[in-house]
Every structure is written in C-alpha cells, then in structure tokens.
Amino acid sequence: MSIINTENSYIKYYYNNDPSKIWREEGTDTSHMSVGGCTRKPMSFRNECVRSARALTSNYKDLTIFMSGGLDSEIALHSFMAAGLTPKLATVRFPNGANAHDINPMLEMVREMGLSCHIIEFDPEEFVQSEECYEVAIRYQAYSLYQQILLRVAEDYSAPMITIDEVELEKAPVINWDTGKYTIPWMFLKKEDQDGVWRRFNDKTGIPALNNFYTYSPESMLAFLQLPTVDDLINDRIFGKLGWTSSKMKIYAHTGFKFRPRPKFTGVENYMHLWNQVGYNVKKHLPHSPRGFIIPAIELRDNLIAGKESSCHIL
Amino acid sequence: MSYTLKPLEFSDLDFTVETALKIYDNSDPDKYPEFKITNDVDRATRFQKFFKMFLIPSNFNNHNIRKAFGLFKDDECICLVGVRRWGHLPSWSISWLLSPSIGARFIPIFRILVQELCKFHEAAGMNEFYVTYPSTREAAYSKIMLPIRERYFTFIECVVPKNERHPYGLIHELMGGVLHPHEMSFRRYILRRENTEAPSAGGKHVSMAAAESDLNARLEKFQERQDKIEEYKKNKAKEKPENENANNEAT
Numbered sequence: 001m002s003i004i005n006t007e008n009s010y011i012k013y014y015y016n017n018d019p020s021k022i023w024r025e026e027g028t029d030t031s032h033m034s035v036g037g038c039t040r041k042p043m044s045f046r047n048e049c050v051r052s053a054r055a056l057t058s059n060y061k062d063l064t065i066f067m068s069g070g071l072d073s074e075i076a077l078h079s080f081m082a083a084g085l086t087p088k089l090a091t092v093r094f095p096n097g098a099n100a101h102d103i104n105p106m107l108e109m110v111r112e113m114g115l116s117c118h119i120i121e122f123d124p125e126e127f128v129q130s131e132e133c134y135e136v137a138i139r140y141q142a143y144s145l146y147q148q149i150l151l152r153v154a155e156d157y158s159a160p161m162i163t164i165d166e167v168e169l170e171k172a173p174v175i176n177w178d179t180g181k182y183t184i185p186w187m188f189l190k191k192e193d194q195d196g197v198w199r200r201f202n203d204k205t206g207i208p209a210l211n212n213f214y215t216y217s218p219e220s221m222l223a224f225l226q227l228p229t230v231d232d233l234i235n236d237r238i239f240g241k242l243g244w245t246s247s248k249m250k251i252y253a254h255t256g257f258k259f260r261p262r263p264k265f266t267g268v269e270n271y272m273h274l275w276n277q278v279g280y281n282v283k284k285h286l287p288h289s290p291r292g293f294i295i296p297a298i299e300l301r302d303n304l305i306a307g308k309e310s311s312c313h314i315l
Numbered sequence: 316m317s318y319t320l321k322p323l324e325f326s327d328l329d330f331t332v333e334t335a336l337k338i339y340d341n342s343d344p345d346k347y348p349e350f351k352i353t354n355d356v357d358r359a360t361r362f363q364k365f366f367k368m369f370l371i372p373s374n375f376n377n378h379n380i381r382k383a384f385g386l387f388k389d390d391e392c393i394c395l396v397g398v399r400r401w402g403h404l405p406s407w408s409i410s411w412l413l414s415p416s417i418g419a420r421f422i423p424i425f426r427i428l429v430q431e432l433c434k435f436h437e438a439a440g441m442n443e444f445y446v447t448y449p450s451t452r453e454a455a456y457s458k459i460m461l462p463i464r465e466r467y468f469t470f471i472e473c474v475v476p477k478n479e480r481h482p483y484g485l486i487h488e489l490m491g492g493v494l495h496p497h498e499m500s501f502r503r504y505i506l507r508r509e510n511t512e513a514p515s516a517g518g519k520h521v522s523m524a525a526a527e528s529d530l531n532a533r534l535e536k537f538q539e540r541q542d543k544i545e546e547y548k549k550n551k552a553k554e555k556p557e558n559e560n561a562n563n564e565a566t
Contacts, residue, residue, distance in 0.1 A: 178379050313374055315368060
C-alpha cells in the first residue's frame with residue numbers, strides 16, 4: 001500500500017516533469033512541486049487541524065507525533081487531543097542537556113496533560129564525527145544536519161510517525177532579469193530538503209514517516225491562509241515583516257488552543273559548529289544544492305479557492 | 316549591414332546544440348577544462364543539458380537568470396552567446412560564446428555583440444558585468460574590448476593561477492566552478508556615471524539640497540504606505556460594528 005502523505009496526494013514533488021521520479025540524479029534535472037486545489041469549502045483553521053488529526057490517525061492507527069519543543073508540534077498535539085485522540089509522543093534528547101532548553105518545557109507540559117513522551121537519546125557529535133550523517137545524506141538525498149538526524153532516528157523508530165511541518169511564508173524577491181522589474185511578494189515555501197526528503201525516505205524504507213500536518217489537505221492550507229493575521233501578513237498590512245515566524249504566536253492564537261509564549265529555538269543551538277561542518281562537507285557527497293519551491297501566497301490562496309492546481313518549476 | 320541581438324527560446328535548443336557540436340569538432344580538446352555538467356558521456360546529450368539551462372521555458376521560476384542570445388546579420392546567425400545574471404547585485408556575466416573561427420573578421424562582430432548586450436542589460440538596470448578568459452589572451456582581449464572603455468570602467472580584479480580554486484565563491488562560480496589548465500583573468504566592467512571623478516579631477520560631493528530632496532521623496536513614499544495601512548485599519552474597524560449590528564438585528 002502506498003504511503004499517504006497528504007490528502008489525495010494533493011502536494012507532489014518530482015523531477016524532470018515526471019511525477020513518478022522522486023530521486024534527483026543530476027544537477028540539470030528540473031524540480032517540480034504541484035499543489036492541488038480545494039474540493040470543499042474549508043472549515044475554521046482549528047477545525048481543519050482537528051480534521052487532519054482524525055484523518056492521519058485513521059490512515060495510521062499508531063501514529064507517533066515527533067515533538068520538537070516548538071509551537072508547531074504543540075498546536076498539532078492540541079489538535080489531536082481536541083479530536084478526542086491520544087497520540088503516541090516521542091522526542092529526541094541530546095547528551096548533557098544540549099537541547100534541554102527546547103524540549104524540557106515541552107516534556108513538562110506533556111506531563112501536566114497526563115501524557116507520556118518516549119525519549120530517544122541521540123548524540124549529534126558522534127553522528128557527525130563518525131561521518132554517519134553523510135551516509136544518511138546520500139541514502140535519502142538529505143542536505144541538512146537537522147534532517148539527517150531526524151531521518152536516522154526515523155530509521156530506528158521504524159513505525160508510523162509524523163514530524164510537524166508548517167505553512168512557511170516568506171517575502172522573497174522575484175526579478176525579471178530581462179527587464180529588471182521586480183516584486184517582493186509573500187511566498188509559500190517548501191523545500192527539496194525538508195519536505196521532498198520524506199517522500200524519498202518513504203520510498204526507500206517503506207516506513208510511513210510523514211511531515212504534512214498543517215498542509216495535510218488543501219482545505220487546511222487555505223484555512224491557514226485565510227486567518228486574519230495571515231491575511232494581514234500576506235497583504236503587507238503588518239509593517240516590517242519578511243517572514244511569518246515572528247507572527248507565529250499571534251497566528252496560532254486564532255485556534256483558541258492555550259499555549260505558553262516562548263522564544264524561538266531550533267533545538268540545535270549547541271551544535272552550530274556541526275551544522276556548519278556538515279553544510280560545508282555534504283557537498284562532497286551530494287553534488288547538487290537543495291532547491292526551494294516557492295508559490296506566491298496570494299496566487300496559491302486564489303487557486304485553492306478556485307479548485308485549481310498551483311505549480312512551481314525550477315532548474 | 317544591420318546586426319540584431321535576439322533572445323533565443325527553448326525551441327532554439329536543437330539549433331544551439333548543432334552549432335556547438337560543429338564548433339567543438341574543430342577545436343582543440345585540451346584547451347578547455349572538463350566542466351562537470353552531467354554524467355553523460357555522449358557530447359550531444361551533455362550539450363543538450365547544458366544549453367537547456369540558458370533556454371528555460373518561462374513557466375519556470377527565475378527562468379531568465381541565464382539566457383542565450385543570437386547575433387544575427389539580417390537573417391543569418393553570426394554567433395551565439397550565453398549570459399548569467401547575478402542576484403547579489405545588478406550585474407551579469409558572459410558564460411559562453413559560440414562562433415566559427417573567422418580570424419580578425421571576428422573583432423567587429425564581438426564588439427557589436429558586447430555593445431548590444433550592454434544596451435540590453437543597462438535597460439534592465441544592470442550596470443556591471445564580468446568576463447573571464449585565459450590570461451595568455453590578455454593582449455588580444457584588451458584590444459577587442461577597447462571601445463567598451465568609452466562607457467565602462469574596467470580592470471582585472473584578479474588572476475586565478477592554473478589548477479587553483481579561488482577562495483571567493485563568486486569568482487570560483489565565474490570560473491565555471493572548475494580548475495582551469497591555465498591562468499585565468501577575472502575582469503570587471505562598471506558603467507561610468509556622473510560625478511565619479513576624484514576631487515583633483517574636478518569631482519564634487521553631493522550637495523545638501525540634492526541629498527535632502529532625495530530623502531524627502533523616499534519619506535513621502537513611506538508615509539503614503541503608512542496612510543494606506545491606517546485607512547485599511549479604520550475601514551476594517553468601521554466594518555466590525557456594522558456587522559455586529561447586522562448580526563444583532565438578525566437574532
């Protein structure tokens with residue numbers, strides 16, 4: 001049975017205009033992403049999250065949420081609970097409390113909710129110095145240390161799991177190099193590394209390791225884009241913003257779920273030396289640079305409403 | 316005699332590859348480094364993949380960051396050129412040039428080509444370009460490009476020794492990301508503009524009045540934008556009680 005990443009596979013990543021080709025062979029391969037349109041009117045964003053939680057659990061009964069310590073996974077957990085589901089939880093802990101600042105408050109919250117969280121011990125230092133990270137990089141065409149760690153953990157975990165994505169929005173310049181005219185629109189962003197890599201992992205291992213929660217269905221994505229704060233953001237009515245992350249708490253507040261305000265952590269703050277080391281050396285193992293897919297947010301929203309497909313092609 | 320610089324399309328790919336094959340068949344294979352473009356052994360396939368990057372269909376993101384042009388004398392294509400545009404600042408560079416070996420007759424053609432490319436890119440606000448070439452060609456190269464100096468400052472930024480990688484990323488990329496079997500020169504051209512002379516040559520600083528009028532124009536634009544946002548917020552706030560009243564009436 002094929003793995004269900006998104007509802008009706010409405011998000012696709014592929015190469016050379018061939019939807020069955022999910023592995024990149026050469027630098028000259030073209031990369032493609034398509035996002036299908038809505039087939040129904042979306043509910044509120046909160047209700048869409050609850051619906052996604054139900055749909056994912058219906059697809060994979062024993063689904064484990066990989067908790068990062070961040071807001072995205074916390075809101076996802078609240079959505080599962082609001083759906084009357086008690087998901088399995090897991091998190092990755094680094095030696096000597098290196099990511100305690102990120103995961104401990106989450107573990108505390110989980111305890112208060114009466115849940116338990118399986119802790120997976122992992123040593124990034126050993127993973128990099130043994131060069132195992134590059135084997136993982138080659139195995140799945142994974143470019144960043146963060147993804148390599150998650151993929152290695154997912155191999156051992158070997159059960160249905162989900163790392164929580166986000167509807168990433170960023171203001172990015174679009175230049176017409178022939179005329180010099182440019183715009184800096186808000187873009188919906190997905191990455192060959194962060195997103196496409198899980199499709200390759202599924203293909204190679206057969207393990208249903210998912211990464212689409214907020215983008216599980218076209219309707220959940222549209223409900224997000226229609227939130228008042230997101231609408232203000234993508235129409236440039238909040239001054240001085242280049243990305244969505246600094247408005248994340250305001251955006252997720254629309255769900256009505258209670259969460260603790262917190263500073264933004266990546267969880268790998270104590271491993272930036274490794275991050276840079278891998279970023280530099282991975283080029284010896286993977287000859288291509290990872291590509292980012294972008295679709296103008298307003299165009300995407302309008303296409304979702306109209307039930308039309310949006311696409312992004314890159315060379 | 317009229318020359319025209321025409322942008323090429325994806326449909327020109329086969330023609331470009333055929334031209335390249337003909338030219339490379341007559342060139343010394345040891346003259347160029349091995350550019351690692353694809354894993355293919357067959358030259359035609361390699362060329363297909365390489366030139367495709369300069370002829371990308373317009374539904375691709377950033378489709379014209381690389382672009383191929385043909386210089387036509389009436390209907391006859393005299394030479395083909397590929398350019399790369401750069402995102403770090405408005406600039407471009409010559410990536411490749413395909414022309415049959417015609418000796419000194421090539422000099423005026425090349426001058427027209429560069430002049431047309433400059434015109435095209437200046438109209439798009441790109442006032443700087445880069446070229447790289449084997450250092451042994453310096454005399455010929457500086458002669459052929461002499462007329463360009465009327466409008467552009469130029470200088471050799473650096474020479475990359477043979478079989479060495481330049482530490483700066485942009486320069487390495489301009490070298491095609493490979494090591495060359497001979498020394499390579501990296502030359503910059505920057506469009507001359509007003510008031511760039513040294514004080515000893517009559518250069519003057521920007522007057523307070525000119526600087527302030529520029530600043531005021533920018534501030535006005537900023538204020539216009541703020542006013543628009545305020546107006547939107549006011550309208551939104553006005554809509555809210557009206558909607559609430561309508562809801563109350565409905566219940």
